[in-house]
């Protein structure tokens with residue numbers, strides 16, 4: 001076995017090269033300030049929706065912040081683009097009421113919410129038959145009179161956006177032609193996505209209008225906005241509220257802060273959100289949503305949402321119980337490839353995902369597999385989020401049978417039909433330690449689906465053997481050795 005880790009070395013080189021090219025990109029971006037594209041209100045079909053994520057910010061923040069935010073924001077956008085339906089949950093919602101003595105309502109149908117007819121039509125028009133788990137409790141709380149504040153956390157895809165969009169739409173007073181609901185999103189792309197949901201759900205409410213406070217949408221100075229709902233990114237919203245005075249903040253009745261965990265990854269956005277919140281009237285309803293709830297999100301949430309009700313829905317846990325795990329000993333990447341071919345030669349694999357540590361390896365492996373006649377899809381870091389979504393969709397549709405990917409690209413992807421996961425490189429964190437969380441995420445299944453799976457780990461050095469052992473110890477689940485030159489043995493593991 002080789003004693004050093006080529007993957008780590010390549011990765012270090014790659015990340016160094018990447019940060020240089022990123023710096024260049026940032027420079028280019030800042031020099032090339034937009035030349036005042038004048039786009040008015042309904043920009044949904046006029047703004048450039050394919051803009052790359054890293055040009056999204058209102059301000060250019062510290063690079064570290066941007067990378068982190070970009071990663072989270074990209075992941076969130078990818079999730080939205082590839083999601084085909086609601087993520088169901090087997091858990092109960094946990095509710096912490098501001099006033100524990102007030103009754104807690106939960107609804108099983110949208111009718112029970114007594115929505116306006118046009119709005120109910122919009123909800124059904126989207127194909128929603130009944131409220132999702134989080135909506136059952138969150139909607140009556142958000143629609144209650146007098147309005148109540150809410151902090152809600154549940155994993156992506158559980159129906160948070162649809163819930164607050166419904167709350168905003170139902171609170172609009174049509175006799176008033178000024179902004180009444182203000183929603184902050186962390187990035188331009190995410191704001192557009194949520195804007196689309198508002199437009200879709202409000203389809204049968206023609207008098208409700210929506211304005212996008214995002215870069216590129218520049219209005220005449222001194223103008224007041226007549227749209228009742230404004231969605232935007234913190235920097236532009238801040239400008240619209242202060243410098244440009246397009247929005248009278250004292251007239252805002254509902255304030256929504258979406259994707260708080262993504263938002264706070266950028267210090268600037270956090271500060272701007274707090275400053276915007278401070279300009280709102282005391283009786284404005286404040287709503288905050290987040291997919292995760294670490295300490296930093298919680299601290300931020302408490303700053304922007306006074307006296308909140310709190311709703312949490314635990315995420316479905318991933319488990320290794322239904323997974324058979326193996327490792328294969330090799331000397332180098334060519335041998336790993338050879339082992340992979342043997343596995344393919346011995347068993348029928350409906351669909352597989354193969355994880356590599358670096359883009360370079362992923363590209364090389366995809367090319368080699370294609371040469372062998374496999375239908376291969378490649379997810380790579382330089383792809384735009386929309387392109388990644390398209391690749392994942394094709395794979396889901398079964399157009400390709402193998403998906404080769406680096407870790408960053410594949411985070412959050414849930415491809416149920418994948419029967420085999422191959423760690424061509426084991427997951428390690430920045431310091432070269434085993435990344436057990438990622439390992440679980442790559443090969444773990446939610447208990448609910450319960451499908452059996454096969455995970456094969458390629459080990460090519462003492463270093464990676466050590467990583468494997470530590471992963472094994474961490475989960476206290478044995479990873480068996482597999483001899484890929486013994487075809488009978490490979491056949492046996494597939495049964």
Ligand SMILES: Nc1ncnc2c1ncn2[C@@H]1O[C@H](COP(=O)(O)OP(=O)(O)OP(=O)(O)O)[C@@H](O)[C@H]1O
Nearest residue numbers: 085086128129130131132156157158159160161162
């Ligand atoms: N009550 C419902 N019935 C059926 N589908 C729903 C319902 N509510 C939402 N959906 C759909 O489920 C998907 C996820 O919903 P939504 O985007 O609101 O979740 P989310 O928790 O906000 O996710 P994210 O954190 O990624 O924004 C969407 O495709 C949405 O149209």
